[in-house]
Amino acid sequence: MDRSALHKISYGMYVIGATREGEINGQIANTVFQVTSEPATIAVSINKDNLTHAFISDGGKFSVSVLAQSAPMELIGRFGFKSGRETKKFADVSYRRAATGVPILLDYTIAVIEAAVKKQLDCGTHTIFVGEVVDCDIIADGPCMTYEYYHSVKGGKSPKAAPTHQQDQPKEPATAKKRYVCSVCGYVYDPEKGDAEGGVAAGVPLEELPDGWVCPVCGSEKSVFTPE
């Protein structure tokens, strides 16, 4: 049994939005799929520990913003590696409230879908919510981000709450300059590559990064990084 076989399942990358009593929240998910054509229904698997799970359970509706391939790691970190219990995830990003009140991300978004929950299935750590599509639209051109692109090109990790999380993700081989791992999200700072999105050229060791530099995935400070 080789559990990496499960990584051969293809996914996209989505921000799932939800609302409860006027509050809004959102999180990254890769497990969105269409269930039926008539009527159009979609499903998403959400971890019970996530605030978005509580909001969908109580609010009975959710949105899907289909992320563009160009979505930066900071955006994915904001929605994927932080909890809505501590941060206002939709602060400082463009969004709108849909007809049902759910927030819809507009930055780096190709298509948006709004759904009303019709069924749900308890699957242990996660719940599958099945929602009837209330509205949907394409709002930008360009390729969508796939889960494979996120992992292979962007170097992204799966948070512990993700269905696809693996505890024993293989470490990459050591390089001459010291690599550091973000203890919050697992992002690896590789001095050979630098951090182009954060304005850091290749060749700069972690020790020499400016104090204001933060993890491009989850926004944590340099101090939480530990040697790989």
Add this chain to the structure above:
Amino acid sequence: MDRSALHKISYGMYVIGATREGEINGQIANTVFQVTSEPATIAVSINKDNLTHAFISDGGKFSVSVLAQSAPMELIGRFGFKSGRETKKFADVSYRRAATGVPILLDYTIAVIEAAVKKQLDCGTHTIFVGEVVDCDIIADGPCMTYEYYHSVKGGKSPKAAPTHQQDQPKEPATAKKRYVCSVCGYVYDPEKGDAEGGVAAGVPLEELPDGWVCPVCGSEKSVFTPE
């Protein structure tokens, strides 16, 4: 509301295998996803009209063969556009019976997953089956076929039973030479492109195709094609 937004959800392409009283069957599905990590569970949405649905309902287990990008249209047509009630789908392909008895396709397959059904959710025309992973392995290198690749590069269509089927799929603009549609599966023969997999060069009109030529998707004879 623009339902093409639903086409921005990313999927892979899979053959779902199932067994009942010694009989075996399989079908194409794009709606496979991992639900939980511990224990590892996966879900698939299957149309109630399909024989595979009956086999999974009765047999309580299913397999997933993750198709390679190189999988030919004939293979997809065999498993996606024909019914196991009329054809033995696993005849003439390489497969093995897994420990639980489900058939696993070995041709053009990157990874295989075997699952035992733990839960199911009635979603109208379809059922979502959630299965605990019994075994899984990677059996070949190379890229997996994505649903987008199937549609955009291979020119594939969605059968009526698929969750992602759209009745009003837009027609492509008319071309100088006459295009013909397969009345069984919706495949469009475009003489400007020919049928490279069937050994037909670009520029050959349908009328001049050899009598033995069959639809590369579903295997139907030339006589079922009608002008677009």
